[in-house]
Amino acid sequence: MNPLNLTSFPRPPARFDIPSDSQAIGSAAFAIPDERHEDIGTEEDMLKIGLLGFGTVGRSIAEQLAERDCGIELRHILRRPGKAGGPLMTEHFAEIINDPEVDVVVDVLAGIEPSRTYIREALLAGKAVVTANKAALAANYEELLGIAHAKGLPLLFEASCGGGIPWIENLKKAARIDRIESMHGILNGTGNFILDRMDRFGMDFDEALKEAQALGYAEADPTADIGGFDVANKAVISASVACGAPFKDDFPVLGIEKVTKSFLDDLKREGKTLRHMMLFKRTNNRAALGVAPVVLPLESLEAQVRSNFNCVTLEGDLVGRLSFYGQGAGGQPTADAVLQDLTSIRTRRVEPLPVAAPPVYDAGLLRGAGLTAHGILPDRTLEELARAARETGEFMTFQPEP
Numbered sequence: 132m133n134p135l136n137l138t139s140f141p142r143p144p145a146r147f148d149i150p151s152d153s154q155a156i157g158s159a160a161f162a163i164p165d166e167r168h169e170d171i172g173t174e175e176d177m178l179k180i181g182l183l184g185f186g187t188v189g190r191s192i193a194e195q196l197a198e199r200d201c202g203i204e205l206r207h208i209l210r211r212p213g214k215a216g217g218p219l220m221t222e223h224f225a226e227i228i229n230d231p232e233v234d235v236v237v238d239v240l241a242g243i244e245p246s247r248t249y250i251r252e253a254l255l256a257g258k259a260v261v262t263a264n265k266a267a268l269a270a271n272y273e274e275l276l277g278i279a280h281a282k283g284l285p286l287l288f289e290a291s292c293g294g295g296i297p298w299i300e301n302l303k304k305a306a307r308i309d310r311i312e313s314m315h316g317i318l319n320g321t322g323n324f325i326l327d328r329m330d331r332f333g334m335d336f337d338e339a340l341k342e343a344q345a346l347g348y349a350e351a352d353p354t355a356d357i358g359g360f361d362v363a364n365k366a367v368i369s370a371s372v373a374c375g376a377p378f379k380d381d382f383p384v385l386g387i388e389k390v391t392k393s394f395l396d397d398l399k400r401e402g403k404t405l406r407h408m409m410l411f412k413r414t415n416n417r418a419a420l421g422v423a424p425v426v427l428p429l430e431s432l433e434a435q436v437r438s439n440f441n442c443v444t445l446e447g448d449l450v451g452r453l454s455f456y457g458q459g460a461g462g463q464p465t466a467d468a469v470l471q472d473l474t475s476i477r478t479r480r481v482e483p484l485p486v487a488a489p490p491v492y493d494a495g496l497l498r499g500a501g502l503t504a505h506g507i508l509p510d511r512t513l514e515e516l517a518r519a520a521r522e523t524g525e526f527m528t529f530q531p532e533p
């Protein structure tokens with residue numbers, strides 16, 4: 132029995148302009164009828180999944196499914212050739228999408244490919260998809276959400292941003308009522324772990340990075356974490372959800388590779404600290420995005436965020452500021468986010484994505500009122516500061532508005 136009652140997914144509010152073409156980013160509300168969806172199950176039915184990947188997150192998902200009664204049955208686990216020895220293991224993706232019992236394909240692979248191909252093929256084969264892979268999603272957001280929309284299938288990605296924090300779900304909910312005017316926050320557990328270990332325990336950068344890797348926080352290639360590209364992927368996904376349209380523009384990304392203990396000690400003496408942040412601003416139909424190390428007063432909210440924790444804030448025109456805090460990396464919190472998405476599908480409580488016209492990129496929004504440059508180069512945009520940082524090799528930091 133297929134428990135995916137696609138016709139019962141809530142419809143988005145009427146104020147959204149729903150594009151009719153199949154590439155449009157839409158919600159799972161628009162089910163295209165096919166015979167698979169006619170066999171509608173109930174909430175009590177087991178949701179059957181095929182798991183792609185058996186690393187830190189994949190193992191945690193399998194462990195939790197064995198331990199708790201979530202109403203989810205694990206039918207297959209895709210592993211690399213030569214590693215698929217155990218029960219349920221396969222090295223053939225075709226075995227998963229050709230299994231008519233599989234309702235949802237869960238992607239916890241690393242890197243853009245083969246995830247993009249597998250998500251595409253799963254959706255085209257009529258399977259819902261849950262992914263934690265922000266690199267694959269950010270790079271192919273329009274295409275993949277477009278296919279999900281055209282097929283009337285959920286493509287959920289809570290785990291892709293902020294580990295165990297229910298950020299995407301709440302951002303979608305806020306966007307039902309509010310205009311999302313800004314977002315900022317810490318969205319990388321590895322980077323925050325490193326800065327915190329250096330700041331509070333005097334650890335070296337490399338030593339702290341090794342510990343983050345051993346704890347399962349870092350990406351397979353940790354340069355994505357410390358160079359800001361992992362935050363950039365999460366920023367693209369968050370901005371796309373907030374704007375109701377794929378956020379495709381280039382934007383400045385500054386990493387934390389150059390941070391030293393002595394730099395953090397100097398800041399501490401001034402009553403400040405450093406956090407690696409996503410920065411997003413939007414007014415009317417204009418928006419800007421950036422990733423940068425930000426100098427913060429010690430008493431600020433983000434300065435309290437330690438270890439692998441993340442803290443991300445949205446500002447809506449009605450609700451004002453809403454902040455979300457929790458473990459941003461690690462097998463268990465990320466497994467929780469995946470299981471939450473699967474439970475939303477099983478219980479047919481999928482929050483639809485807002486849909487709107489894409490904003491025009493306006494770099495000037497991250498200047499002046501939005502951010503004040505710290506120390507040097509005041510009154511420049513984040514783009515100009517990023518360029519100068521690359522050219523001079525200097526380490527740039529910014530202070531957020533109070």
Ligand SMILES: NC(=O)C1=CN([C@@H]2O[C@H](COP(=O)(O)OP(=O)(O)OC[C@H]3O[C@@H](n4cnc5c(N)ncnc54)[C@H](O)[C@@H]3O)[C@@H](O)[C@H]2O)C=CC1
Pocket residue numbers: 183184185186187188189209210211212238239240241242245263264265266290291292294347348349350351459460461462465
């Ligand atoms: N570790 C974390 O805290 C978080 C990770 N994520 C994302 O979740 C995904 C998984 O992360 P981790 O489990 O930490 O990564 P990982 O590197 O520990 O696991 C990835 C697994 O996929 C396997 N794999 C790669 N290509 C494959 C292929 N073609 N066929 C079969 N298996 C293949 C690898 O052998 C590895 O076991 C990544 O996309 C990551 O960005 C998201 C949130 C938090």
Ligand SMILES: N[C@@H](CC=O)C(=O)O
Pocket residue numbers: 291292293294318319320321322348349350356361459460461
């Ligand atoms: N490498 C990432 C994992 C979670 O998204 C991080 O450290 O935040």
